[in-house]
Amino acid sequence: MDKLSIRLSIEGNAESFILHDVTTVLTEIQHIIDRTYLVLNNRSRLVKQDRKQYQIQATRFSKGSFIADLDILVFLKDQLILPLIPIINAKSIVAYTEYAYKYLRLIYGMKKRGLEPTFHEVSFNTYVVEAGEESMIIDQETYHIAQGAREYYKRLTNTIEENGIESIKLSDENKCYVELGLKDRGFFDNVVKIEDKEISINVDIYKFDKDTNTGRLYVFPDQTIPGGSYSFETYDRIKMTTISSMRNRKVRIQAVCYYESNPFDEEHIMRLIVLDIKDVA
Incomplete structure (x- = not known):
């Protein structure tokens, strides 16, 4: 031993x-x-x-x-x-x-x-x-x-x-x-940054919690950011618009991205901040 x-x-x-x-x-x-x-x-x-x-x-x-x-x-x-x-x-x-x-x-x-x-x-x-x-x-x-x-x-x-x-x-x-x-404290946390530039993309909002203003959406392929599912958050002023948009499979949103990174993984989108839902695509 x-x-x-x-x-x-x-x-x-x-x-x-x-x-x-x-x-x-x-x-x-x-x-x-x-x-x-x-x-x-x-x-x-x-x-x-x-x-x-x-x-x-x-x-x-x-x-x-x-x-x-x-x-x-x-x-x-x-x-x-x-x-x-x-x-x-x-x-x-x-x-x-x-x-x-x-x-x-x-x-x-x-x-x-x-x-x-x-x-x-x-x-x-x-x-x-x-x-x-x-x-x-x-x-x-x-x-x-x-x-x-x-x-x-x-x-x-x-x-x-x-x-x-x-x-x-x-x-x-x-x-x-x-x-x-x-x-x-927090030394080993991922580095988080927000991208100032707004993006306009087509998405399907399929999950939304009106109490926390958070949810999940699907980004359709071949757009500004890679297609796939993302977490998102939004604001009270467009809460009802967000809820009503879930009746449509595809809507167009204005958003900014939160990115996170660490020394071992490539930078990736942590979540989206939905600023506005412009129109139904």
Whole structure:
């Protein structure tokens, strides 16, 4: 058995934490480390047998802040040592988790500044990522671990707030592997922007909630934006027009687009803001 202990610290100025937030942190930390294990094993999901070979055990809970020691246990048999194939043990799981976290911070920080990283292959499975004046060497495992863990970090940072959970750390006596604080709330959220230019398109409004002024519509092909189904929102002043337009299979709308993007996916339309329904096509 291979074992490595790291400490999970959930800290803040509050006298107590909301239980849901604490369990969310524990769940997302489990997912983040699981993701590292899966990528290193070239697997897409954990099965029952994996839990016999790899476990995270929480021990030695402390009073005050929520602090627990996490023992990462790996029960794999002797592994063949092959070139370019990572060794799977507790130390490598923690190391890759840390490195993927650093990579996420680098590229999300760039995205927030409106910059795009550049990649240069220096050898098989090894790349230099250049981000302005910063650079980092990664391999495919680091990239895929980061890609799969980003949503878990997003949910982690959404538990952080003043007078609640203000800090989340994974560390040991020598170093801090992951550290999130108040300044990181929303750090891993997608970048959202609105396109100022209005578009005029033919659509089929097939779902609408008059209480929230939101719904779904279908954009017919070969127009300004790709055809398909989109979420939309509108305003009270055209609420009744929106409702009555649902009697027609095709109407023409004036709208603007909300776009969202992140370092891993191409920019895409998040939703449409319907400004007016001009006429029935």
